[in-house]
Amino acid sequence: MSAVVAEGLRKVYDVRDADGRRRPFAAVAGASFTVERGGSLGIVGESGSGKTTLARMLAGLEPPSGGRLEVCGRERTGVSPGASERRRRARELQIVFQDPYTSLNPRHTVATCLDEVLRVHLDDPSRERRAERVLELLAQVGLDERHARSRPRALSGGQRQRVAIARALAASPEVIVLDEAVSALDVSIQAQILDLLDEIRARTKTTYLFISHDLGVVRQVTDELIVMRGGEIVERGATAAVLDAPRHPYTQLLRRSVPGPGWRPRRRSAERAAATNERGDHGWDA
């Protein structure tokens, strides 16, 4: 069975153009894809391509304007869910955000942050069981008792992102959406977190939706890939195949945009500008 099925998922905003007229703007213009259970789908694209809007719709933070979304075989409708439905959805899908500096409440210790989730999701939510589970979760992401008593301010970026991952794991979800989850981290920490994600997937058979603009990172953690541009999916396929032999001109451009030896930013910008003129650049990340 598929973990996530999206059919023609759309998000349309009303924006005002330069003349102050309202016009619809499609941040996501009909996205269809399927992720099998235990699979890992990468979603790449530049800023403003609709990746984050897509992630927010998957997590139920943004109601879709149209289309169909099914998670773990259950349809998700736009109707605002009650407490028990929210709890059930939480066990199906969790999200890890880009910025670990803002995704943790600065006032709560790590233990409080995880405990809050366990209160909702443990079958036996007794104090002892919760405390025990907090330490288990921290161990899973490579942290320990000392970190449990810390507040986010006392932790490094990598440690905070580990906490955010532990919070997602606390609900024992089937699917985890990682929205640029390693983009804010420096390269060596990125590698650690990616290893951690790989290890978690191998152990728990969790399904990943990995949203990123970093093609190297995507290659490491995903099996399949979709490439988004201007709210539309322009290319899809097995990750290695798409990245090694991109068919769509935009994917080819993206791949050439990765900094490397002999890389000239100015030439890439010009190419990009030429490609963008076809559709009109909206210049903002929804």
Place this chain on the structure above:
Amino acid sequence: MNALALRRRPLAATSDGGAAPLRLGTGAKVALAVVALLALVALLAPVIAPYDPDKQDLLNIHAGPSADHLLGTDQLGRDILSRLIWGARPSLAGPLVVVLAATAVGVPLALAAGWWGGAVDTVVGRALDLLFAFPGILLAVLAVAMFGSGMVPCVIALAIAFVPLIARVTRSAVLGVRGAPYIAAAEVVGVPTARIWLRHLLPNVAPIVIAQATVAFGYALIDLAVLSFLGFGVQGTTPDWGMMVNAQQSIVQGHPDQAVWAGVLIVVAVSAVSYLGTHLTDRHHRDGRDA
């Protein structure tokens, strides 16, 4: 974090970011001390007032300062110092009730408006704007016209008039916190909405609410003093600073002492509280920038 931030928060690295103890500047410390002193005087009035504030001594009216009466006596021979001390009670308790009531009504309205947005926000916002356009004193005078003079109608009317003052600032603070990823994460992870409000939203808007309530306290103190001065507020022989400023008879007869002292106390209390409120607001904005 830049050098300035490091100097300002020398304990940040070691304090683990916990519930930060109140670190105030010198000016704010003085202001806080003044407020605490006035509150203490009000609480301990029966103990520290040298005389019964209502005890008349008609053979000894308008007496100047002496060892017996440190600030002299008024037109009925009552001890001015004792009346000032007892007067601290209604003069400080009145605005306190106004601000607490306005906060109790304004904060939930602001939470609802900021959280749900859309139609709720529009309706609440318009209602607050309407109320905001209506001067508090005028509302109080209307209330007095309808229900008669006294502290109670004045306090209720001012409390209503002060709701927008609290709610508007709180709403914008809620909007700021509402969009924080840690709120979104709590929603996705299934934390009940009531708990998100209590554990995530309220604690993070509380500093700005407290700062604004402190500023509002100063305004309420002045407004209530004005109402008492006009004869709408505190009635009868109850000592109150606003009423003591209005001791016209004595002033005409060349004895402005009690009016001056009461006026000085009002100015001191309002200045201290306003300074404290402004300081708290500034500090919140500063912290917000480098958080």
